Amino acid sequence: MKAFRTLSSNYSWALDELDWPVTSEVGPGLSGVIASATRVSWLDPSSGTLEYRGVPIERLAGMHSYEEIAHLLITGNEPADDEAAFSTFRDNLRASRELPEDVIALIRAMDPGIHPTRMLRAGVSALGCHEMTVEDDLSGDRHWRELRIIAQIAALVAQIAAHRTGRGPVLFHANYDIAHEMLRALQDRDPDPEDVHSLDLLWVLFADHGLDAPTFTSMVVASTLADPYYNVVAGLSALRGDKLGGAGETVLEQILGLEDPEAARLWVASTIASGGRIGGFGHRLYHMPDPRVVILRKEVAAQARRKGTPELFDIARAVEDEALRQLAPRGVHVNINFYAALLFHLIGADKPMLPCLYMVGRMAGLMARVHEELENPRLYRPLDRYVGHPIRRITRGAEK
Template identity: 30%
Template structure:
């Protein structure tokens, strides 16, 4: 056996969902640039789940199904009010709430293809409501019911803030959802597949994935990027702050990616959206600071920004609380997790790798009074 730390370079399965080849990300063969510029998030959900783009009636049906299933059981919402709100990270709340959803689904243990697709719709619909409801409840506000006539991205922003969002906000958020929807066998997706490969239910698979996404080396990076920008505060402080970090060999969040050699192809879309949104809000400094940081880090370390770096200033410009950045990542990535879970179910084999043992050799048990 050969050992590869972090499974880097190991091909663990075959998949028809997404690919990263020569720094090009595709969903079912469609270049991410093409989808980011043209497709809605709902189209991408359908694409990932069905391996083709929807026709007009199919897209309308999916939108209706999502709208019809956004309501969350009251018991799930009530538990938020029991949490120590000032201590709970929204990702922890999301993890608990999604797990709880399975308790209210009479088909939770039904492993038929039809039942699993129904659960897929419910999960994708309800995750938006869970994240926005928690955000409001922890502020002492009541959750807002979705509007059936709004699309997925617009409904999320509406349920979060209570006002119907402007078109540029919808465009920015929808584009971010498209860009984050899937990313081959990333840590959380692999976690989901390992979980359901035991034939555990879809709620368990998604809950496991949320746990993996919560870490700062995966989904938590964009929150850390905004924390860094806030610590710097002003454009003229960028140079000294970043150079001190580099001199101390500290990691700058939002740069580099294990699977890309020449840069994350998703980053440029959020870079442009950050430029537009910060200018619209009169807060260009966040974009200007980000470009200065990019210039230094990429120039010094040859590390280009990844998708997390500019998503931070985009979400901030949309008025989203910083600790909601990772849950929003999850809202999008539910589509990819579910696609991989359904694919795993369709051609399943238990995922059970081996470990290269490096501990002591054969030992003899010694009675406790002789140790």
């Protein structure tokens, strides 16, 4: 048996193998708990390391498309290792964007004002009804299904984006990848290569990040051998909460209202002084700068200039500087949502679309981990400790 000594701020480990059972310190929200062993990615907040399948994030971000990273996370192979396999993977992925007409009709029958995360959840659930029938015994090729879902989620998000802005259903071109087609749905025109680059970058950075709530929920559901659409509906349910998916929306609400860097600094100072929260700051894992932020900050600066709104970057920088000056000594740093929200905004996503767009990226890692879970499934079934009323009898009179 292996005993782990852990600190609340540092709970990732890399080992050659893991022998169950394990002993560890268990803190609030199961921090310190080892819920699985994985080869998908390594996150070490103490050194600022993030690796997908052993490749550092710095070598991947900005240099590979989302499709390539999905391939890496799910299969463990870099596309260059086997170009024929990747090409099949990519073709399958792109072909899966064609959704059943009924599912598109269901989305289009919804009030466009409904929050896109709820629309997406309904769309995924309806899609599951089309893909899995009563006769389906789930014995087929799971791996393929999971790939398919990644592309289907992206297609649903694109359809939702088009529906929200009153445009007709999106028709996908097989020649174009997922990022290109998503931007076409968001911008209603053929996107610039710079914007495709930014969206791929965002999705690559969001593709996997440990057992966050949507991922872990999906793994728990997968462990019951539920069909993969249930995994995703459950994962999307965990995205709704303001502690997660809502974070990017808060950032935009706060930043877009600020006029210039000076106003930004004043706003930050008064917000912190009055005990308010600055969106996009603080992370349970990182008590040091998040490695993904550095990459995103550069991209936001470039895009803000390119779009003719350099002041947006200056304002963001002012918010970050002022917030860090006050919060860094308390171990609170800027997190990925801060610059990611601005970058999504710059490439044409409106605020409520942010959680859905984030989820498209996360699907690659989520499905990779679900797939890993299913190679040797073990039902997640922890315990609670009863501290309630001692055993008692029913006394008739009060009741029927």
